[in-house]
Amino acid sequence: MKLQAIHERFEELSAKTLASGRVQEMARFVQHGDTSTLDHTTAVARLALTMARGLRLRIDEASLVRGAILHDYFLYDWHDHEHAPDRWHGFTHPGHALRNAEADFDDLTPVERDVIVRHMFPFHPLPPRTKEGWVVCMADKACTVREFFRGLRKG
Ligand SMILES: [Fe+2]
C-alpha cells in the first residue's frame, strides 16, 4: 500500500521530466554493464523518493525527482574516449550535466542544481548543501553498486 503510493507519486512527479528536453536520449548511453543512463537515473530517482518517504524527510519531492533524473544528464557515452568531452568523466560529468539541464530546463531550482552538481561526493570534495542532494547522493551510490554487480553476473 505504502509502496504503491510511492510508485504513484513517482509516476506523477517524473512524467513531465521524462518527456522533456533530451532526457530520452539517455537511453542510448551505457552507464554500467547493461544499464543505460536513463535506467540508472530513473532508478536513482525512484530509490531517492522511497528513501525520503521511508525516513519521513520533509523535502521538496518534485525537485528531488527532477534533480535525480537529471543528475547524470551529461549526454555522452563515457566509455567512448573519442567522443567524450574529456578524460576526466568522474570529476567533470556533474558540471556537464548541469550545463545541459540549464540549457533544456529554464526553471531549474536551486535544489535541483545542488542535487546535480554535488552528487559525486565524497569523490568530489564538496558535499551537498540540501537534504535532497544528500538523499540522491546516497541513492546514486546504492544504484551504482547494484548495477555494477548485475553487470558482473551477466558478463
Ligand atoms: Fe554521476
Ligand SMILES: [Fe+2]
Ligand atoms: Fe549516477
